[in-house]
Amino acid sequence: MMEEQLLQSSTFIGTANRGYGQQAQEEIIRLFGPPFKFSQLVPNETFRFELPLGKAEATQRLVEQEPMFLRHIQPVDAELDWDGELDSLLEWATSSIKLEAGTLIAVQVRKTEQLATKVSQGEYKQALDLALTKAYATEPVAKGGEFILSLYLTPEKAYIGLSAPEHNLSDWSGGAIRFRKEEGQLSRAKFKLLEAEQVFGLDFSQYKMALDVGAAPGGWTSLLLERGVKVTAIDPAKLDKALLKHPNLTFHQKNASDVKLLADAYELLVCDMSWSPRQMARLIKELLPSLRTGGTAILTVKLMHKKAFQTVRELVGDLSPELSLQKGKQLFHNREELTLFFIKS
Template sequence: MEELRRLFDGLSLSQLSPGEVFLMQLPQDREAVLQTVREGKPIFLRHLQPVDASRTLSLDADDLDWLGDWLRLCRGKLAGMRVGVHVRKADGSPYPYSAADTRALLDAVLAEAGAEPAHKQPDRLVSIYATKDTLYAGIGTPEEMLSDWPGGAVRFQKEDGQISRAKFKLLEAEREFGLDYANFKHALDIGAAPGGWTSLLLERGLKVTAVDPAELHPSLRAYRTLTVLRKNASEVKFDPDSFDLLVCDMSWSPMQMCRLVQDLTPALQSGGTAIVTVKLMHRKPLQTIREVMSRFSEQFEILGARQLFHNREEMTLYMKKK
């Protein structure tokens, strides 16, 4: 909320789902709002649903009829396009229809309008959100909504033998920042244990040097491309330009993490990539972020800063070494 207030003058916010979903009312027009978001690149805003229409819930078939009639009126915006439908409900919403049932109705309307219902790579998104008393509906592109996942909630399937859910953070960072880890050759994983991030990089074919005083998961011993250093990060040194990727997901204070990464930055090649999580367990997260980014900007160009869906009380930085 604080981040949004800094972005927009005259902003009014009301909470629709505690700590998660808010209704923004703004004096600016839609294009001005989208331009501000593109330029401001919010860290905490994961999804932005336009409200093109709304209705007080009737809790019967009239709700579905209204959604169908509204979408038919929008056919001119959607004909000939691949269109995805997102349906979400706030906790405790009495909206009586499942997401699947609502989506099935709207997919049929889209087909009538000459659009192609699409679950992947849509050109447009129809987004529906039900609260305890209101239905909100809007249409936009995935870029305008900041994500092509409902509510920006990027979900990955847990694998058999997966070492930790931390792996999802690195997968989401790859998607969010347009990376392909397979394009790298040798990665340094600082604070690697139990090995969730290391395992993903090894699976993508990288050589990985993992640094942590704690033990990595035994399943990783099978990789000949893995070097493990059972030490604190402050105790290791590497030759310059040894790595083209540096990753760090440590449960340390932000400033301690920052110092450790900066001390090991000479081992990263010029133009090399760094993916780092910043813990935000203090009372002033925006101030913490500013301080960390200011320190890192001495050695890195900061290309992305986002609180990802799989982050908790933390955010993720995507950087390139100068």
């Protein structure tokens, strides 16, 4: 009986962008229904939660019906009472799990600011990599492993869990996806589109013609040009000079509602304007005849006064039936906004 009850519950640590933990928790409640136990690890950002389902079933639901604001999950297979000492972690990791020789394993360590220890995250990771290699002859990797051993360290507890990378919603530690800043990069905004490409499983090099609405200074346009796409960029503000010479770029330095576009000209429409969402929806609606049936639209949505769900509902309603929502996600590189991926019907 005891065992049965244990099998029917599972514990995770969830992480959202700072200030959006509440929204992530609301989505989890909608998915699983109460009762629940949430406890905050970092206010409105990182939290521990228990679900009345086994680990595999709970993970499957979280992956298949992925919440927009939940950036990352790690399972909690063990909660060690600890004192910041490395030895207790090493002991657990080398005695409580079973790993086959040659398994590629990535160790990801996060710790709260309150954990006053001189050992850095990197040092914990290094020590665990070594210990696992010695105990099981596994192979430590930074990314692309078969498993991730996640550790979340607070002054009182070490939360530890083993999972396949695809079960964590993101294979980056805490979902904090990092891109290298390139020399001469035009805007930080470029990271948003790079992240959207990964998170929505797209490959921009497969598109021939794209429309970038609100393109200046040109981060998104530059990424699409790098992928070999022909881009029509629209913005009353200036695009970076370096882009203007590009043979695959057409630039209209105008307000988007003043530009005449050919029907069915584009397979991809992207828009990163920091406008009120419903105003943006009206503008996008006017431009939609230029997007082919089956085409993709990626839109950044500014979250007004944190009424996130209402904002998304209204916007999706405004854009239907032409656009149908495939996935919405608050990306790591989104600030007070989230990103939506649509297909034109």
